[in-house]
Amino acid sequence: MNPFTRWPRAADAVLAFAAFLLTVFLEDGPGDSLLIRPPGEVSLLVLPVSAAGAAALYWRRRGPLIVLGVALAVWAVTIAGGGEQGGLTVLIALYSVGRHGAVNRYVPVGITVAIILLGIDGRDDAAPWLEVVIVGILFMFGSWYVGRRLRLRGERAAQLLREQTAESRRILAEERTRIARELHDVVAHRVSLMTIQAGAAKAVAAQDLDGALQAMGAVEQAGRQALDELRHLLGVLRPETDLDGLGPQPGLADLPRLLAQIRAAGVEVALVADVAPDGLPARVDLFAYRIVQEALTNVLKHAGPGARTEVRLGAGESEIVIEVLNDGHGTAVMAGPGAVRAGTGGHGLVGMRERALLLGGTVDARPRPGGGFRVVAHLPTEGRPA
Structure with a gap:
């Protein structure tokens, strides 16, 4: 089990803090390299705005669309202030919308705004604007799509678990019905014998005491056999019972x-x-x-x-x-x-x-x-x- 599943709130807090550090202190270097920005060069505008955008990620499970809106606004502000790397928070927010949010009309709007902001953010790069847009589509839409696929897979797994649980309950109910029929067939036969013998003993008790005693002995024997078969059948309802001592079915x-x-x-x-x-x-x-x-x-x-x-x-x-x-x-x-x-x-x-x-x-x-x-x-x- 990963930490985002085992400790979701703590993991989201760590993720928000890591996104804040990467957004504020990471900048592009020559040749598509990444450099660490010295703390003294951090803009006083970018610092609190980036902190607000990263902090919003803590609520990405409860309100993913709101978090996406905050992340897009923060990125727009950082672009206006000359900041960079604001797209990381947006990528995480888009993934969270796909993973934890429902599909509605605001999702395509958010993806489109994210692609436009990426194009504006990369306007100074040597790459053509169209190429930046294509890359933006792949990254922004891809982040949402990955989250969405994971959500659907989780829902299918939960549905499969519910179906398996329902099937197990159905099988258990059928098994108990079968055992009830088995109990009826076995016990009804024994009890019928006991009733017949008891009735016969009652009918002849006054004239033939020995015959009555013999009939009651048969009642006792049939009762013992009924108890034995009951123990055998009820053992099916007790998985922990040692079945080695039970006799075979007739x-x-x-x-x-x-x-x-x-x-x-x-x-x-x-x-x-x-x-x-x-x-x-x-x-x-x-x-x-x-x-x-x-x-x-x-x-x-x-x-x-x-x-x-x-x-x-x-x-x-x-x-x-x-x-x-x-x-x-x-x-x-x-x-x-x-x-x-x-x-x-x-x-x-x-x-x-x-x-x-x-x-x-x-x-x-x-x-x-x-x-x-x-x-x-x-x-x-x-x-x-x-």
């Missing part, structure tokens, strides 16, 4: 364990797999598992124990086809004010469709003509987004 290879849990809840479920889960991309494998999990969770919610369900896995052309069918003839035990009724909306179907869409696939979920429900998902094996 996939189609874990379906037998999932189906065993569903059977333990009283739902008859069969698996017909015509495709091997090996070799699938991780995201396809995970999303396929989550879709099956959500579909079975819906069976528990809407049909209950006793429903006959079939999970079919097939392979199409560059895709995997998932089909979950149930007859809807189970005996739901989730009666009461908080029960989930058939046909009520929820995040489950939305989550399944969003997962399929992220892979470029589709999900079709609708009631079956003979009763029950059918979910069919087509997931491209390449997992490319639509």
Whole structure:
């Protein structure tokens, strides 16, 4: 970071003092050389006027156009008084207008006046007046243009930073939405199991104490598994968490364990797999598992124990086809004010469709003509987004 950025006010004060010294004590020598003017030869008119022009540079960031006007007036006075080197302050002021000021109609006027003053200041040189004007255009316009380009570059950099910040926030919001869907899919499945088992335990507690205790044990196990998966998923929200101890995400290879849990809840479920889960991309494998999990969770919610369900896995052309069918003839035990009724909306179907869409696939979920429900998902094996 340069001193003009780190200490702007102090740097401008030093710049103003240096411009004053160069304007007052520097003069042209023979052969385009520069000489140091002795203090005794400094004009009493040039000294205070040059000091005023150089001091104006201290405010070059706050009022660059006003500073340019002061610098031009000071240069005109020094030319009238026989002084030299007044153009240095004007060059700095023009740069400041481009760097810190807005473009308006006064900028071309200031550049034009600066070129005219340079031509008048160099009238005694051997170079033709036209050549002096051309050099003046290059120097005066060039000083403003350099400042302007640096301003535009800084604005573009600031805009890019704002866009990157907005993009980071958008990605963070999408990631949190994804985690919310993940939490719903995982926890809803576990809680559904717990609710079914608790309801079954309540129903048989009076007649079959051992069965009720067994059901409550299943509730405890499902609750522990839900807590484990919550810790796993919430770890994503904590970057400082050590992820080495977390288990891998589930996939189609874990379906037998999932189906065993569903059977333990009283739902008859069969698996017909015509495709091997090996070799699938991780995201396809995970999303396929989550879709099956959500579909079975819906069976528990809407049909209950006793429903006959079939999970079919097939392979199409560059895709995997998932089909979950149930007859809807189970005996739901989730009666009461908080029960989930058939046909009520929820995040489950939305989550399944969003997962399929992220892979470029589709999900079709609708009631079956003979009763029950059918979910069919087509997931491209390449997992490319639509």
